[in-house]
Amino acid sequence: MLKRLSLAIVLACVAASVPARGEESMSAASLYGEPEVMQFKDGKPAAFSMQFDDSTLTQAKFAIPEMNKRGLVGTFFINPDSSRYQANKETWEVICPKFGHELANHTMKHTGAKDYEEADHEIGACAHLIWKLYPNESKLRPFLRGGGTTWNVSREEMQELRDKYFLFSGFAGPRRVGICDERGTGPIKAYAKAALDEGKWGQVGFHGVGGDWISTSEENFIELLDYLVANRDKIWVATTGDAYRYWQEYEAVREVTLSQATESGFKVAIECDEEKVKTYGRPFTELYDEALTVRVRVPDSWSRFAVTQGDEEKAYEAVAVEGKPYAQFDLRPNIGPATVTLSAE
Ligand SMILES: [Zn+2]
Structure with a gap:
């Protein structure tokens, strides 16, 4: 190790x-x-990352304030042109950078693209917004194109856009467990405990937290946060970007x-x-x-x-x-x- x-x-x-x-x-x-x-x-024995997709209302109203209270950080895959994002613009653009959260590229509207030009805008405008909000940080950021979206571009064109905007896949690290109480993913703290037990980097992904869609309950989420606080000396709670850059550098030493x-x-x-x-x-x-x-x-x-x-x-x-x-x-x-x-x- x-x-x-x-x-x-x-x-x-x-x-x-x-x-x-x-x-x-x-x-x-x-x-x-x-x-x-x-x-x-x-020198902590394990790492753990929390990802959040779609800039949902319950993330802005519940998850982020609860994380901030505990000094925990996460990675938020945002859609800046969505009404969900616009309704909580201050949370995404002021509070997230201030509290050390990472904003990650989930495209402007979460609608895919009809051609290359639109794809370039959907991905590129989101990248530029994030770079502007974090002027002193690495431009290398996680990217998820959005589940259920159709992109009318070739695989090569998509790769070209990812390279143009310094994007790596949000799935590039350890297998991300998509949390959803209804689908029986169970107590979330179990995934953090597994990372610690195995001395690995673990990762979970959220959509709704106490509402919205593909959701978990507030109680389940809080139980995870409190577990991470209690094990702060042992688990490095990192944004996906920080953990990814650390991992890449470590492997290249x-x-x-x-x-x-x-x-x-x-x-x-x-x-x-x-x-x-x-x-x-x-x-x-x-x-x-x-x-x-x-x-x-x-x-x-x-x-x-x-x-x-x-x-x-x-x-x-x-x-x-x-x-x-x-x-x-x-x-x-x-x-x-x-x-x-x-x-x-
Ligand atoms: Zn999404």
């Missing part, structure tokens, strides 16, 4: 090849363990290197193989900007430390794993090394 990379060996060889300073380098290098890239954010080790810190960098992800003809770091969590064993004396990468600096506390101290922190791949520095007490 962890990506183990044999860095200690490299460091040991470097130290051995420089006899004059060998002893000093050797002892500094041996202060730290091999850096590990964790499978999920913050080629190496993680720790260097320039001294008693007060070290440098560390992650290199991803850019060939392993779909970059849509853009530089890797433009669409894949999710920080990966790295964990490094540090000396017992470590408590607070700071990580600087580019012009970003973040403060952390060492975490205990099986009684031993580790530096655990966010690191963006392919933008050069971060400097990890022990803070003065």
Whole structure:
């Protein structure tokens, strides 16, 4: 489950090849363990995503406020030209970005398209609206064309449009369970528990929550949210986009290197193989900007430390794993090394 990379060996060889300073380098290098890239954010053992289709009224009136109260985020597949969306425009365009929810492309009207031009508008206008609402976020977004819709375009044309607007399938991650009480999908928290038990990324999809269509009850939904809050330390509740970008980068990790080790810190960098992800003809770091969590064993004396990468600096506390101290922190791949520095007490 962890990506183990044999860095200690490299460091040991470097130290051995420089006899004059060998002893000093050797002892500094041996202060730290091999850096590990964790499978999920913050080293949590599982991830879980909630998707919501069609910008329904019950999502705006019930699901979103209940999630906000608990600090939980979801992915909302919106139809900006529908009356449902227009009736709660502030929820979608102000509240969702503010509370960290993701808006995803479900086309302007959820009606398919009679030709290529209309398809380009249905998908493209939705993409542009979402990009405008999240000016500082990756343009790589999930896409679902809408159940029961007819698209009078070829498969190649559809793919061309998805590529043009940096879209990946909303079904690309783990199998999404479409929640519907009437169809017997049962207690929703069971799907989150299964993700945790299996150490995986789980995903469910909603339409109505306490009304509308393909619905679940308010009670069933709240039970899920409370389960996620109770297991916050173990389950990374992520938008589909964040979880997808993390997953793609994690799978593409080629190496993680720790260097320039001294008693007060070290440098560390992650290199991803850019060939392993779909970059849509853009530089890797433009669409894949999710920080990966790295964990490094540090000396017992470590408590607070700071990580600087580019012009970003973040403060952390060492975490205990099986009684031993580790530096655990966010690191963006392919933008050069971060400097990890022990803070003065
Ligand atoms: Zn839909």
